[in-house]
Amino acid sequence: MAPGSPPTMRSVARLAGVSMMTVSRVLTDPEMVAEETRGRVHDAIAKLGYVPHRGASSLRSGRTGFIAAVLPTLVNANFADTAHGITGTLRARGYQLVVGYTLYRLDEEERQVHSLLARRPEAIVVAGTVHTRETTRALLDSRLPIVEIWDLPQHPLDRAVGFSNHEAGRAAARFLLSLGHRRIAAIGPSAEGPARDHRGEARVAGFRAALEEAGLGGDVAVQPCPPPMSFTEGAVAMAELLRRMPDIEAVFAVSDLVAFGAMMECRRRGVDVPGRVSILGFGDFELGRQSVPTLSTVRIDAYAIGERAAQVIVEALGRDAPQGPEGRIVDLGFRIEPRESTRARAPQERHLG
Amino acid sequence: MAPGSPPTMRSVARLAGVSMMTVSRVLTDPEMVAEETRGRVHDAIAKLGYVPHRGASSLRSGRTGFIAAVLPTLVNANFADTAHGITGTLRARGYQLVVGYTLYRLDEEERQVHSLLARRPEAIVVAGTVHTRETTRALLDSRLPIVEIWDLPQHPLDRAVGFSNHEAGRAAARFLLSLGHRRIAAIGPSAEGPARDHRGEARVAGFRAALEEAGLGGDVAVQPCPPPMSFTEGAVAMAELLRRMPDIEAVFAVSDLVAFGAMMECRRRGVDVPGRVSILGFGDFELGRQSVPTLSTVRIDAYAIGERAAQVIVEALGRDAPQGPEGRIVDLGFRIEPRESTRARAPQERHLG
DNA sequence: CTGAAAGCGCTTACAG
């Protein structure tokens, strides 16, 4: 093995006594090469410890084998699940995922999209449907298959895989209303500052809309916290909510992590869940299935979003890509999963309204 | 903009009326180009929506700007934190992280290392110190800076950043012993099957060693579960432990997630924590700081591991790389963090031994 | 079944 630079295809060819083309064929289409020749090439590869230079082959072939993904963070089991879902499907087909984190910032998303695009991915997956004008332009100019995930845009840039956050929020509100609750609040992302969770905001907006439809607009309190929201933010927001609305009956939290934090705050204060307050989370994190009480939630399948996005990419990269608007949006839906943290109010407790 | 293929540096040069070299300089060393010329080039870039082709530039310059990381999974806040720690430091220096997941399998690690190496990263970070012979060979043959993280090998392949899992396990045992517990068990990874958590196994081994030093070897029960371990595995293991050792006094769980699952199982069974059983976790996940009761844990700093690994890489890629064995191993240590889930046994409860 | 030539899109190493 050369002491300096790593072995090249040329060095393998030389050692095996064949041309570079033959080495190349052994690597990409072995059947095409005589068995005896193939053996010599394999021996040379092993002897030199040759690792093909994917960047060089990409340059000539025009196929990098990269799929780019732009996600807010991976320190969130939901997005990590989605990333695994993408990888699981793509790995078998020889693609590699390059991920960029935005930390919930659109300006950072723009930067990530730019540096990801410079790697010439064959498709790009991006969380959310809200982007800067420049991000949108860059994405569109790339002429790559684009899959927006985790929400359902009216007009996708290209394709989309997800569910309606707005509808999920509405469903959450209707569920709590159906339990007889009237003093209801939400814990959601603040709509200010550089870090924004637009999908969480959509859920809260849908939640608010449903309560207003029910004539309860005035009673909706939304406790905002800056993304990324987790346990601590949920606990802090719940404390504030209990102060502002001592008679609060139900809370919808923008994620199960936030809901869990809120639930723990209740326990610390001796507020019984679901006896006094019902808490509904979102996302169906494993945590909520194991906690005591178990957490009622809006179930979505984060892994499936990734898996489906990957399938959409494979399809788009194939010849039979759908051209019309149909089939370009995949709605994976959501489902209310009632568990122990929510409970119907007893009839005598119910309000007149 | 060309309808077919994306704009190239050549097309930018043509439009700006300069040579490709000038365009290249505007991109990499703008100071070198006359302001007026630079302006024309920037206009052409904007007009065409030109995105430099990083793969092509890498091929010629020999610098890909990739750093590879091989981690078990990202669906674990600890490893996701480490990934963020690496990115945080590297992003500013223009590096991009390419991650491969092993799903706790050494054969998958081998595959990932191979396909990652084909991307010609400038350095490689790999979780753990146990690798297949072939992985070790490929890593060493690459002559790249290698940083093994999340443990401290006796003889690192190159460099290492982490802490001693074995010592952490011993410290866990000594802590529970110091509280007066004698009927002690551990919940750890099973050492069979294709998926293995070698770092978790090391913690359990250290735990067992400390108990044996204390003459309590006979009392150690280890409840194994296949990785990745989380809430459910912890709950199942705790149920089994309570069946096997009804008089159990303390449990060390290989991670906070497992510990939380165990704690919830205790609550479901009316077993008071820490009243009847003390539970000690590992990893200092945010969950443990918010749960009720809060979870005593062995605190390690996952983000710092990533951050430090990135610094080590930057240093190794620089000229002043340390050559001797000194400075090649960074021990970030750990610390027992007693919280509410562990409690000392009252004197009258204590065993004679 | 195998190979010689050309070129993917940039940057290096010169030269002026």
Added chain:
DNA sequence: CTGAAAGCGCTTACAG
């Protein structure tokens, strides 16, 4: 301050 030539390590497109 700017440019012409060569080449990074492969694969395409031929040819035999």
